[in-house]
Amino acid sequence: xxxxxxxxxxxxxxxxxxxxxxxxxxxxxxxxxxxxxxxxxxxxxxxxxxxxxxxxxxxxxxxxxxxxxxxxxxxxxxxxxxxxxxxxxxxxxxxxxxxxxxxxxxxxxxxxxxxxxxxxxxxxxxxxxxxxxxxxxxxxxxxxxxxxxxxxxxxxxxxxxxxxxxxxxxxxxxxxxxxxxxxxxxxxxxxxxxxxxxxxxxxxxxxxxxxxxxxxxxxxxxxx
Amino acid sequence: xxxxxxxxxxxxxxxxxxxxxxxxxxxxxxxxxxxxxxxxxxxxxxxxxxxxxxxxxxxxxxxxxxxxxxxxxxxxxxxxxxxxxxxxxxxxxxxxxxxxxxxxxxxxxxxxxxxxxxxxxxxxxxxxxxxxxxxxxxxxxxxxxxxxxxxxxxxxxxxxxxxxxxxxxxxxxxxxxxxxxxxxxxxxxxxxxxxxxxxxxxxxxxxxxxxxxxxxxxxxxxxxxxxxxxxxxxxxxxxxxxxxxxxxxxxxxxxxxxxxxxxxxxxxxxxxxxxxxxxxxxxxxxxxxxxxxxxxxxxxxxxxxxxxxxxxxxxxxxxxxxxxxxxxxxxx
Numbered sequence: 001x002x003x004x005x006x007x008x009x010x011x012x013x014x015x016x017x018x019x020x021x022x023x024x025x026x027x028x029x030x031x032x033x034x035x036x037x038x039x040x041x042x043x044x045x046x047x048x049x050x051x052x053x054x055x056x057x058x059x060x061x062x063x064x065x066x067x068x069x070x071x072x073x074x075x076x077x078x079x080x081x082x083x084x085x086x087x088x089x090x091x092x093x094x095x096x097x098x099x100x101x102x103x104x105x106x107x108x109x110x111x112x113x114x115x116x117x118x119x120x121x122x123x124x125x126x127x128x129x130x131x132x133x134x135x136x137x138x139x140x141x142x143x144x145x146x147x148x149x150x151x152x153x154x155x156x157x158x159x160x161x162x163x164x165x166x167x168x169x170x171x172x173x174x175x176x177x178x179x180x181x182x183x184x185x186x187x188x189x190x191x192x193x194x195x196x197x198x199x200x201x202x203x204x205x206x207x208x209x210x211x212x213x214x215x216x217x218x219x220x221x222x223x224x
Numbered sequence: 225x226x227x228x229x230x231x232x233x234x235x236x237x238x239x240x241x242x243x244x245x246x247x248x249x250x251x252x253x254x255x256x257x258x259x260x261x262x263x264x265x266x267x268x269x270x271x272x273x274x275x276x277x278x279x280x281x282x283x284x285x286x287x288x289x290x291x292x293x294x295x296x297x298x299x300x301x302x303x304x305x306x307x308x309x310x311x312x313x314x315x316x317x318x319x320x321x322x323x324x325x326x327x328x329x330x331x332x333x334x335x336x337x338x339x340x341x342x343x344x345x346x347x348x349x350x351x352x353x354x355x356x357x358x359x360x361x362x363x364x365x366x367x368x369x370x371x372x373x374x375x376x377x378x379x380x381x382x383x384x385x386x387x388x389x390x391x392x393x394x395x396x397x398x399x400x401x402x403x404x405x406x407x408x409x410x411x412x413x414x415x416x417x418x419x420x421x422x423x424x425x426x427x428x429x430x431x432x433x434x435x436x437x438x439x440x441x442x443x444x445x446x447x448x449x450x451x452x453x454x455x456x457x458x459x460x461x462x463x464x465x466x467x468x469x470x471x472x473x474x475x476x477x478x479x480x481x482x483x484x485x486x487x488x489x490x491x492x493x494x495x496x497x498x499x500x501x502x503x504x505x506x507x508x509x510x511x512x513x514x515x516x517x518x519x520x521x522x523x524x525x526x527x528x529x530x531x532x533x534x535x536x537x538x539x540x541x542x543x544x545x546x547x548x549x550x551x552x553x554x555x556x
Contacts, residue, residue: 054448078451089442091302093497098438105439105450111500112435158450 001162001194002028002051007060009043009050017058020046022219024060028196028211030161033188035205036198038215044198047215048166051196053077064162078106082155084165088147090140096150097135100125103157125156129183145176152183163187165197169204181208225496230504233494237508241282244515248278252522271413279416280408281518282511283423284476285486289510290430291465292483293490293502295354297437298461299361302491303371305484306469310378311353312480315473316404317381318349320388323400339415339474347470353377354462405531406477408518419471426468427507433460434499441497479514481536485544486510492548513540 007024010017020043028034038044049055051062053069062069064080072080082103089099103125104118114122126132129149139147148168155163165184169177185208187193199205202212214222225233249270250256256274259266288306295304295311306312322345356377361370389397403410411419436457439447444454472479490505491497517535524530 049445052449054445074448074453075451078449081449083446083449085443085445087443087445089446092297092300092441093491093495094441095497098497099442102439102442102446102450105435105452108435110432110435112438112498113500 001030001032001065002026003061003063003066004028004051005061005063007047007050007062008058009046009055010058011046011055012058019058021215021221022059024221026213026221026223028194030194031188031192032194032211033185033209034194034196035202035209035212036196036215037200037202037205037212038198039200042215042217044200044215045166048083048164048196048198052081052083052164075106078158078160080160081162081164082158082160084148084151084155084163084168086167086170088144088171089151090138090147094139095135096126096131096137096139096142096153097122099139099150100131100135100153100157103154103159106158121159122157125153128156129153143176144171145173145179148172148176148180149183152180156187161192162194162196165195167198169199169201177204181205184208225494225498225501230496230501234504234508237505237512241508241512241515244512244519245278245282247519248281248515248522249274251519273409276411276413276416277409277518277522278515279420280411280476281514283416283419284408284472284479285482285510285512285514286507287423287427287468287472287510288479288482289486289490289506289513290427290503291468292485293487293499293506294430294433294437294461294465295483296487297441297499298458299357299370300441300443301370302488303484304374305487306350306465307478307480308371308378308484309353309357309374310381311350311357311465311469312473312478312483313378313381313385314349314351314353315346315470316349316478317385317388318345318352319403319474320385320400321345323396323403324388324392340418343418343471343474346474347467350470350473351462351466353381354466358458358462403477406479406533406536408476408514408532411475415475419475422467422471426464429460430464431500431503433457433464434503437499438497477533479536480533481540482510482513485540486513488548489544492544 004024004026008019008022009024010019024047036044036047046055050057101114101122104114104122108114108118126135129152131149131153134146139150142150168180172180184195184197188195197205212224254269256266256269292305295306295309296302319342322342357370357374360373364370389400436447436452439450439452440457448454486509487506490502490509494501494505496502513536517532517539520535521530521532
């Protein structure tokens with residue numbers, strides 16, 4: 001599903017390449033729950049941003065379903081790959097429904113009107129994460145664990161075969177962390193989604209993931 | 225917000241707007257009901273004075289409120305607005321430059337040309353400041369920093385403006401100071417032939433950004449992942465805001481309060497985040513606020529001349545402060 005060859009990740013600044021990590025080779029399949037492990041600052045978020053198209057690769061290739069990711073339009077990529085990031089969202093009267101409904105952005109018209117079908121997809125996404133009773137609540141009124149579930153529901157409403165989560169457990173308590181991974185494992189098993197989760201806590205992820213990618217110093221990458 | 229509630233609220237706001245527009249047309253230092261319609265003074269007051277003023281109030285109020293909403297969504301900051309971020313100051317400075325320049329090269333006799341140049345300079349000033357703010361917001365993600373830079377930029381531009389005022393002659397200075405107080409009364413029907421098409425195009429254009437604006441409320445990374453071209457959105461919103469603020473400021477002077485407070489009030493009143501709803505409500509609410517201010521100005525104008533800025537701020541700000549304290553809602 002995702003094939004990464006000789007990937008070099010990092011940032012371009014004033015024409016210079018500031019490489020964070022080099023020589024990444026990975027082959028990830030549908031149904032995999034992949035744990036991306038590594039210390040803070042090693043380049044996990046940079047790698048995820050590069051996979052999702054938020055950052056351009058410095059070198060190497062990323063193929064999704066055998067097509068180079070650079071060949072996809074933003075709209076096409078939005079229908080293939082969704083994200084959940086660490087940064088908290090909120091304010092502006094955003095309700096649970098509003099946030100999950102943004103998952104339909106790649107599919108709806110320019111005026112942002114949801115069709116009946118879109119609405120039923122959003123409802124189903126909320127149901128899958130037991131969020132339907134909270135649909136009219138403001139995001140600001142939710143706990144951190146509930147917020148993360150809302151963002152995952154947004155990804156489900158986006159109907160992408162790949163979901164990428166960057167440090168989703170950062171603000172969660174012990175119970176919420178395990179609840180979150182149970183949900184992710186279920187999504188991989190039942191819907192065949194490829195889910196990539198970054199964390200520096202291998203012990204937490206171990207019982208749930210079926211593949212691990214460990215990033216370490218000196219561009220050392222261990223894939224299990 | 226359900227469709228039926230949106231339609232009902234829109235119709236109610238339209239009704240209030242119509243009542244206020246009628247009040248604005250009829251009441252003032254001369255009550256139109258007290259004049260026979262056959263009296264030439266009736267049509268003179270109605271068509272030459274009141275109608276342009278009412279239309280300008282609607283355009284200024286709705287345009288500035290919409291700009292405020294667009295900026296608040298783009299910066300994901302409820303304190304953003306054309307006045308706070310220094311965009312109005314940018315317009316003012318460039319208008320000051322244009323006013324002095326036009327005066328010095330003696331083209332002020334060409335009325336339309338003069339106003340066109342002032343408008344163009346006003347748009348350039350607004351565009352220039354918005355672009356700087358946007359570049360800073362890209363470098364520094366902190367909302368507080370962006371706002372502080374906006375405020376500082378406003379002060380710097382005002383200082384330059386002060387310098388120009390100091391060097392100008394008494395007549396130009398008087399014209400400029402009067403303009404700076406904000407007024408919807410100096411626009412003629414002829415001016416409106418120029419303003420209305422620009423206003424209409426920018427308002428219609430802004431409705432084409434509903435979907436990306438809804439997405440950017442999450443954050444830029446989410447928006448990009450949802451297929452939004454964030455850079456194109458930024459540039460489009462800058463151009464729309466700069467043109468709207470520039471045109472309105474050129475004709476009405478820098479009007480405070482409306483741009484920042486109407487979107488806040490709209491979010492507090494109409495609990496929705498969807499931009500189709502918020503844009504519609506801000507347009508109508510903004511028009512109602514400036515019309516109300518103008519009605520008050522007109523009614524009191526027999527005693528003394530009140531600048532519209534004073535009225536919008538004196539009435540509007542306490543209302544918004546009250547709403548903010550009363551409401552437990554997060555507006556941004």
